[in-house]
Every structure is written in structure tokens, then in C-alpha cells.
Amino acid sequence: MQIVIIGxxxxxxxxxxxxxxxxxxxAQIFGRNEESLNKISEELQLSYSIKDLKDADLYIICVSDNSVEDVSKLITKKDCLVAHTSGSLPKEILKGEYRKSSLYPLQTFSKSKNLNYGKIPFFIEAENENDENILFELASKVSENVMKGSYEKRKYIHLTAVFACNFVNHLFARAKEISDSQEIPFEYFLPLIDETVQKIHEIEPKSAQTGPAVRNDVRVLQLHEQLLKDESLEIYKTMNHSIKKMYEL
Structure with missing residues (x-):
């Protein structure tokens, strides 16, 4: 099977x-950023192009959500399977007379960070069972965790991922701002962060909650609010309100 990755x-x-x-x-990596494509090509020994899209049986579109529809129009072949990798878009966003599908890897990706691909969940969806089987077999060569996931299910998977990953990472960034402002090495907080994440492998997140809000420690909460301002203060108040509501304090 000839495979082209777009992005x-x-x-x-x-x-x-x-x-x-x-x-x-x-068969090919295709995209607009020649510098990035060249780096990928050199590392992985792959053919790339910014102009000519190769003929393929499967095209996998790995671009931003805002670009998926426009990029999908570049594929003019009819007898092929096209999959996007978005968690928040339906397969119908793909505009062409080909067979439409999605291949969503549930992970946060950074080029500088190595990953254990075998542990990454893949959620697949296609217009027919045969194409689902093609994607299932392909993804199963990479990962131990491959599941079928309709768009309705995938929307909630993506939403959960935003809470569990993007929001949490933003809180790390805000925490580092506070530690940096007081010249406290952020590395000192890494054991705490690691333990917090490791703990939910063994305990339900709701049961693992600690801190002044779950104890309704008004003195500490007020003290912290006096130390904060602007966005960080609003985040602090919002998070504590949510914690109190969850535990009905």
C-alpha cells in the first residue's frame, strides 16, 4: 500500500x-514548509515534495484543523482512502470524491520529545468496514491501543484531552511564572508534579485531590489571593470554586 503523509x-x-x-x-511526505520537510527527510530517509503530490492508496492529512478542508482539496485521486488526524473534525470535512476517514492519535506531540508509540491510543473511523479494517491493521502495527471511535465519541475524547493535557500544561506554565518571579527553580516542583501524575495511575483523580480548597482552608486561600493578580488570580479563584463545588464545601 502506497502511503503519503501530508504535513x-x-x-x-x-x-x-x-x-x-x-x-x-x-511513499512521500508532502507539505509547504520545505525546511521542516527537509529535516524530516534527512532524519527518516524519506522522499518529500512541496509541489508534486504522489499517487497513493492512503493519504494521511496531518495539518492544523483550520487547514484540513483546504488541504484535502489537493487530493484529486478518486480511488483512494484519505484520513485526517484531527480529534475535533468529522470525516466529512474532507472535500473530495475519495473515501473519507479519520485516524486520531490521542497524544500531545513535540518534535523534540521522544515517545513510546506503542502506548498511544489511536481512534479510527471510516465510511465502510473494509476501510476501517485497513486503518485498524495499519494503526495496530504501531500501537497496542487501537479503537473504533465515531465522531460523536471523538469530540468528547478531544474535549477530555484538552482538560487533561492542555489546561494542565497551562497551569504548569503559570506556576513557573510564579516560581520565576521569586527566583525559585521550577525544577524543585518536578517531583511534586511527577507524583501528582503518577498517583492517578492508582487512585481516582477525585479521590487524589488535596490542597486548601478541598480542606476549605479559608486562611490559606485568602493568603494566596493576596499574592496574585490579573489572570493568575482569576484562574486561582475559578479553580478553587470548581474544587469546592465538586466536594460540596
Missing amino acids: SGNVAYHLAKAFVYKGIPI
Whole structure:
């Protein structure tokens, strides 16, 4: 099966890397950013182009959500399967006379961070059972966790991921701002962060909650509010309100 990956960002890079590591041939990496494509090509020994899209059986679109529809129009072949990797878009966003599908890897990707691809969940959806089987077999060569997931289910998977990953990382960034302002090395907080994440492998998140809000420690809450301002203060109040409401304090 001839496979073309469209994109040059984090998802395209890691998907290409995962395929190469498992011996899955890639006919081409296609995209607009020649510098990024060249780096991927040199590392993974793949053919790339910014102009001519190769003929393929499967095209995997790994671009930003805002670009998926426009990029999908570049594929003019009719007898092929096209999959996007978005968690928040339906397969119908793809505009062409080909067979439409989605191949969503549930992970946060950065080019500089190595990943264990075998642990990344993949959610697949296609217009027919045969195409679902094609994607299932392909993803299963990379990952131990491959599931079928309709768009309705995938929307909630993506929403959960935003809470569990994007929001949490933003809180890390805000925490680092506070520690930096007091010249406290952020590295000192890494054991706490690691333990917090590791704990929910064994305990339900709701049961693992600690801190002044769950104890309704008014003195500490007021003290902290006096130390904060602007966005960080609003985040602090909002988070504590949510914690109190969850535990009905």
C-alpha cells in the first residue's frame, strides 16, 4: 500500500517516525514548509515534495484543523482512502470524491520529545468496514491501543484531552511564572508534579485531590489571593470554586 503523509508539523513528524520504526513504507511526505520537510527527510530517509503530490492508496492529512478542508482539496485521486488526524473534525470535512476517514492519535506531540508509540491510543473511523479494517491493521502495527471511535465519541475524547493535557500544561506554565518571579527553580516542583501524575495511575483523580480548597482552608486561600493578580488570580479563584463545588464545601 502506497502511503503519503501530508504535513510537516509535530503530528506528521511523529506519525512518519512511528511508521518508519515499524517498517511501514511511506511513499512521500508532502507539505509547504520545505525546511521542516527537509529535516524530516534527512532524519527518516524519506522522499518529500512541496509541489508534486504522489499517487497513493492512503493519504494521511496531518495539518492544523483550520487547514484540513483546504488541504484535502489537493487530493484529486478518486480511488483512494484519505484520513485526517484531527480529534475535533468529522470525516466529512474532507472535500473530495475519495473515501473519507479519520485516524486520531490521542497524544500531545513535540518534535523534540521522544515517545513510546506503542502506548498511544489511536481512534479510527471510516465510511465502510473494509476501510476501517485497513486503518485498524495499519494503526495496530504501531500501537497496542487501537479503537473504533465515531465522531460523536471523538469530540468528547478531544474535549477530555484538552482538560487533561492542555489546561494542565497551562497551569504548569503559570506556576513557573510564579516560581520565576521569586527566583525559585521550577525544577524543585518536578517531583511534586511527577507524583501528582503518577498517583492517578492508582487512585481516582477525585479521590487524589488535596490542597486548601478541598480542606476549605479559608486562611490559606485568602493568603494566596493576596499574592496574585490579573489572570493568575482569576484562574486561582475559578479553580478553587470548581474544587469546592465538586466536594460540596
